[in-house]
Amino acid sequence: xxxxxxxxxxxxxxxxxxxxxxxxxxxxxxxxxxxxxxxxxxxxxxxxxxxxxxxxxxxxxxxxxxxxxxxxxxxxxxxxxxxxxxxxxxxxxxxxxxxxxxxxxxxxxxxxxxxxxxxxxxxxxxxxxxxxxxxxxxxxxxxxxxxxxxxxxxxxxxxxxxxxxxxxxxxxxxxxxxxxxxxxxxxxxxxxxxxxxxxxxxxxxxxxxxxxxxxxxxxxxxxxxxxxxxxxxxxxxxxxxxxxxxxxxxxxxxxxxxxxxxxxxxxxxxxxxxxxxxxxxxxxxxxxxxxxxxxxxxxxxxxxxxxxxxxxxxxxxxxxxxxxxxxxxxxxxxxxxxxxxxxxxxxxxxxxxxxxxxxxxxxxxxxxxxxxxxxxxxxxxxxxxxxxxxxxxxxxxxxxxxxxxxxxxxxxxxxxxxxxxxxxxxxxxxxxxxxxxxxxxxxxxxxxxxxxxxxxxxxxxxxxxxxxxxxxxxxxxxxxxxxxxxxxxxxxxxxxxxxxxxxxxxxxxxxxxxxxxxxxxxxxxxxxxxxxxxxxxxxxxxxxxxxxxxxxxxxxxxxxxxxxxxxxxxxxxxxxxxxxxxxxxxxxxxxxxxxxxxxxxxxxxxxxxxxxxxxxxxxxxxxxxxxxxxxxxxxxxxxxxxxxxxxxxxxxxxxxxxxxxxxxxxxxxxxxxxxxxxxxxxxxxxxxxxxxxxxxxxxxxxxxxxxxxxxxxxxxxxxxxxxxxxxxxxxxxxxxxxxxxxxxxxxxxxxxxxxxxxxxxxxxxxxxxxxxxxxxxxxxxxxxxxxxxxxxxxxxxxxxxxxxxxxxxxxxxxxxxxxxxxxxxxxxxxxxxxxxxxxxxxxxxxxxxxxxxxxxxxxxxxxxxxxxxxxxxxx
Amino acid sequence: xxxxxxxxxxxxxxxxxxxxxxxxxxxxxxxxxxxxxxxxxxxxxxxxxxxxxxxxxxxxxxxxxxxxxxxxxxxxxxxxxxxxxxxxxxxxxxxxxxxxxxxxxxxxxxxxxxxxxx
Numbered sequence: 001x002x003x004x005x006x007x008x009x010x011x012x013x014x015x016x017x018x019x020x021x022x023x024x025x026x027x028x029x030x031x032x033x034x035x036x037x038x039x040x041x042x043x044x045x046x047x048x049x050x051x052x053x054x055x056x057x058x059x060x061x062x063x064x065x066x067x068x069x070x071x072x073x074x075x076x077x078x079x080x081x082x083x084x085x086x087x088x089x090x091x092x093x094x095x096x097x098x099x100x101x102x103x104x105x106x107x108x109x110x111x112x113x114x115x116x117x118x119x120x121x122x123x124x125x126x127x128x129x130x131x132x133x134x135x136x137x138x139x140x141x142x143x144x145x146x147x148x149x150x151x152x153x154x155x156x157x158x159x160x161x162x163x164x165x166x167x168x169x170x171x172x173x174x175x176x177x178x179x180x181x182x183x184x185x186x187x188x189x190x191x192x193x194x195x196x197x198x199x200x201x202x203x204x205x206x207x208x209x210x211x212x213x214x215x216x217x218x219x220x221x222x223x224x225x226x227x228x229x230x231x232x233x234x235x236x237x238x239x240x241x242x243x244x245x246x247x248x249x250x251x252x253x254x255x256x257x258x259x260x261x262x263x264x265x266x267x268x269x270x271x272x273x274x275x276x277x278x279x280x281x282x283x284x285x286x287x288x289x290x291x292x293x294x295x296x297x298x299x300x301x302x303x304x305x306x307x308x309x310x311x312x313x314x315x316x317x318x319x320x321x322x323x324x325x326x327x328x329x330x331x332x333x334x335x336x337x338x339x340x341x342x343x344x345x346x347x348x349x350x351x352x353x354x355x356x357x358x359x360x361x362x363x364x365x366x367x368x369x370x371x372x373x374x375x376x377x378x379x380x381x382x383x384x385x386x387x388x389x390x391x392x393x394x395x396x397x398x399x400x401x402x403x404x405x406x407x408x409x410x411x412x413x414x415x416x417x418x419x420x421x422x423x424x425x426x427x428x429x430x431x432x433x434x435x436x437x438x439x440x441x442x443x444x445x446x447x448x449x450x451x452x453x454x455x456x457x458x459x460x461x462x463x464x465x466x467x468x469x470x471x472x473x474x475x476x477x478x479x480x481x482x483x484x485x486x487x488x489x490x491x492x493x494x495x496x497x498x499x500x501x502x503x504x505x506x507x508x509x510x511x512x513x514x515x516x517x518x519x520x521x522x523x524x525x526x527x528x529x530x531x532x533x534x535x536x537x538x539x540x541x542x543x544x545x546x547x548x549x550x551x552x553x554x555x556x557x558x559x560x561x562x563x564x565x566x567x568x569x570x571x572x573x574x575x576x577x578x579x580x581x582x583x584x585x586x587x588x589x590x591x592x593x594x595x596x597x598x599x600x601x602x603x604x605x606x607x608x609x610x611x612x613x614x615x616x617x618x619x620x621x622x623x624x625x626x627x628x629x630x631x632x633x634x635x636x637x638x639x640x641x642x643x644x645x646x647x648x649x650x651x652x653x654x655x656x657x658x659x660x661x662x663x664x665x666x667x668x669x670x671x672x673x674x675x676x677x678x679x680x681x682x683x684x685x686x687x688x689x690x691x692x693x694x695x696x697x698x699x700x701x702x703x704x705x706x707x708x709x710x711x712x713x714x715x716x717x718x719x720x721x722x723x724x725x726x727x728x729x730x731x732x733x734x735x736x737x738x739x740x741x742x743x744x745x746x747x748x749x750x751x752x753x754x755x756x757x758x759x760x761x762x763x764x765x766x767x768x769x770x771x772x773x774x775x776x777x778x779x780x781x782x783x784x785x786x787x788x789x790x791x792x793x794x795x796x797x798x799x800x801x802x803x804x805x806x807x808x809x810x811x812x813x814x815x816x817x818x819x820x821x822x823x824x825x826x827x828x829x830x831x832x833x834x835x836x837x838x839x840x841x842x843x844x845x846x847x848x849x850x851x852x853x854x855x856x857x858x859x860x861x862x863x864x865x866x867x868x869x870x871x872x873x874x875x
Numbered sequence: 876x877x878x879x880x881x882x883x884x885x886x887x888x889x890x891x892x893x894x895x896x897x898x899x900x901x902x903x904x905x906x907x908x909x910x911x912x913x914x915x916x917x918x919x920x921x922x923x924x925x926x927x928x929x930x931x932x933x934x935x936x937x938x939x940x941x942x943x944x945x946x947x948x949x950x951x952x953x954x955x956x957x958x959x960x961x962x963x964x965x966x967x968x969x970x971x972x973x974x975x976x977x978x979x980x981x982x983x984x985x986x987x988x989x990x991x992x993x
Contacts, residue, residue, distance in 0.1 A: 026922075026926040032903075033922045054921070057923030058923060060927060061923070064927075
């Protein structure tokens with residue numbers, strides 16, 4: 001009957017759910033059974049029961065096949081321990097390194113920040129582009145901020161804050177705490193809720209109500225012993241007392257280092273927030289020296305940052321004329337928060353991710369190579385199984401199961417590798433990578449490694465499996481095992497060429513970075529590495545310039561009398577301390593440009609001697625230069641070169657500011673250039689005034705001593721305590737440490753890329769060795785025959801070496817062709833090296849040829865030891 | 876060959892197939908009908924379950940497939956049907972299973988979970 005035939009056909013189609021082997025064996029029987037039942041039983045019942053049977057038994061049959069394949073796979077892997085160990089190690093390294101880099105990407109770029117929807121947060125800066133060389137990220141003046149609040153429509157909230165370090169008396173010494181004075185809507189803008197109590201609100205943000213504080217979880221633990229009754233307790237900050245009203249949850253430590261440029265250098269966390277509480281006068285202050293802060297806003301739903309940018313540009317254009325004429329030119333710059341906090345790290349992370357992907361690819365192709373070699377060795381087994389009726393699909397499935405088993409083992413080991421690598425990375429201190437400490441293997445990372453394990457297993461399993469299953473049975477039976485491996489051999493040679501090419505790319509990139517790093521290390525910084533530096537900030541007690549100058553003068557006087565001190569001085573902006581200081585300058589006898597800016601520092605005591613900054617002409621500044629004498633300055637070499645080309649700088653005159661009434665300063669000395677912003681940035685023209693004339697509330701001490709830094713630090717601490725027990729030193733570091741910090745990111749990326757390149761070369765070497773060893777074994781009879789026919793051992797040696805080096809050469813050509821354009825990717829990180837650096841591009845091929853030669857040497861030597869008689873008998 | 880008592884316990888389906896084959900050699904549909912009849916229609920072996928079980932019982936040597944002349948007269952006119960026969964080992968395994976079940980019933984009886992022997 002027609003309906004029964006079509007029912008059987010439907011059932012036949014459903015049988016595709018079963019494994020092929022099972023289907024081929026039993027499908028006709030099953031169809032017949034189905035048809036028999038249809039004849040004698042109600043149709044609906046047969047269908048229901050059959051579908052239920054299918055749903056239950058088809059997966060079961062697949063499981064039985066998989067279990068069998070797994071057992072078989074595990075047995076065959078166990079039988080080849082050397083192969084299994086090498087493959088597992090290659091996989092563990094590849095997956096481990098990729099997982100480690102991904103966990104870094106995850107922590108820095110992907111994991112959500114504790115600030116509500118961080119994508120909608122923006123900074124609003126006020127650059128003044130007419131002053132060349134000034135940064136774009138200049139904080140707005142308080143008056144501008146309060147006008148923005150009234151005038152702008154782009155933000156649902158816009159907050160202002162000042163970063164400040166607070167002196168907090170501890171049980172033993174004064175502790176320095178990172179803090180911020182914030183407007184009443186700060187926490188609302190960041191959408192941050194307290195773990196306990198409340199945050200700062202608009203009612204606190206009024207003069208007279210500002211003595212409340214919100215503290216970090218860390219401070220709550222360290223200072224209050226995690227006391228649940230902490231709310232209402234008092235916290236002394238800078239000689240004033242604040243009542244704790246709230247505790248933030250642990251992840252909230254905003255702002256910290258790396259959130260935006262020119263924040264407090266090296267501040268890992270903000271621990272205390274107090275109200276900004278500006279007076280009405282401060283809110284309108286547009287004099288020549290108003291207060292500035294950092295403005296952060298949350299975009300209104302539907303508003304893009306570009307729209308906010310155009311609105312703020314228009315608003316700032318209206319506010320600018322309110323400033324004194326010589327003090328105008330302010331613009332607005334809206335910068336997405338995420339770009340500021342991770343923007344400069346993003347490219348580094350993608351570089352690492354790209355490099356590690358190459359390593360993973362090489363690992364995969366290496367394991368594919370090993371599998372292909374083994375598959376070639378199993379040609380006979382495959383051929384016999386095919387002859388016995390096993391299907392290609394079945395063989396591919398078997399080999400894929402084996403590959404996935406291997407990948408799973410490699411993945412498990414890889415996670416262990418990644419754990420270690422993540423710890424090493426955090427300890428390496430790559431420098432200013434936000435949230436690096438939080439790098440860990442979370443669920444997302446584990447899912448990622450499981451994913452790449454699966455993908456790699458399929459990747460390196462599929463090619464050899466397909467190649468191996470394409471066995472020509474009749475050829476196998478006619479000719480034995482020798483000539484069958486053709487496809488597999490081509491595949492393996494192709495893989496080796498690819499591996500060498502990828503290794504070339506990585507090695508070229510690493511070579512360029514290593515050369516750059518060496519260049520950076522050999523840079524003349526202009527200062528002595530052993531100088532000990534420490535920063536001291538005065539608080540509100542020191543109100544006048546004289547008071548501030550006096551305490552620093554006293555401190556230097558005391559330090560000089562300490563034993564073992566050779567020289568000591570102070571400066572307003574120390575090299576590599578992230579403090580920048582610029583001013584307008586006019587040079588007598590030079591065609592001055594409008595808005596001509598230069599770097600400016602104030603130095604006091606024996607600053608130049610203490611820093612080891614060389615004197616090139618004239619004399620250093622001294623403490624006698626200060627009061628009541630004609631004002632003098634010292635200039636840097638690049639300053640002299642720029643403004644006094646072809647004439648004597650010493651004796652020349654400059655003045656700062658823009659007023660025609662500013663006094664002229666006479667240059668008394670020219671000193672060597674120093675690297676200021678970073679070790680890599682070329683020195684900028686700089687002049688040094690005398691510190692005691694200015695009396696800043698913050699200065700950095702520079703001390704040269706014969707004693708170890710610890711003892712000097714302890715002695716200076718004592719001196720500070722004697723002068724004022726409420727003050728504390730911070731940022732205590734030798735210049736060498738600052739150089740290390742400045743180079744830390746470069747060191748990190750160079751090291752990581754070098755490790756990846758070394759791994760790539762090693763993997764390529766192992767792959768090449770394996771291929772050559774196998775090829776020699778395969779050609780035993782041929783070599784034997786050649787030797788029997790009179791070929792010399794030298795000829796045999798050359799034959800094998802040439803075969804191997806031919807592959808290396810092909811890989812080199814491919815790799816160099818790929819590397820030349822790709823080095824542009826790293827161009828931004830190069831220092832003193834061109835992307836097409838001839839040395840690198842000669843050294844890399846030479847090195848790989850040497851490595852290739854080493855890899856081929858043992859197989860080639862073995863080929864010469866072949867005994868013709870045995871070889872031919874073996875055949 | 877393996878000692879029958881060391882083998883893992885038979886599944887219910889496998890046991891029923893062994894019992895069905897104890898009487899006479901049968902093809903798949905015959906086994907199915909036999910099992911259904913003996914269990915009052917409670918256990919109907921679907922094709923996948925039936926042949927999956929048969930496949931593993933073949934692998935374990937509990938049953939064999941009959942070839943050519945060995946097969947009973949093809950009454951239903953289809954010579955291509957596969958017939959299965961219980962092996963001596965299969966019979967031994969079935970007996971061991973019966974003994975195990977009997978032992979369990981005997982224990983249950985002690986606790987009043989099964990009717991007393993008459």
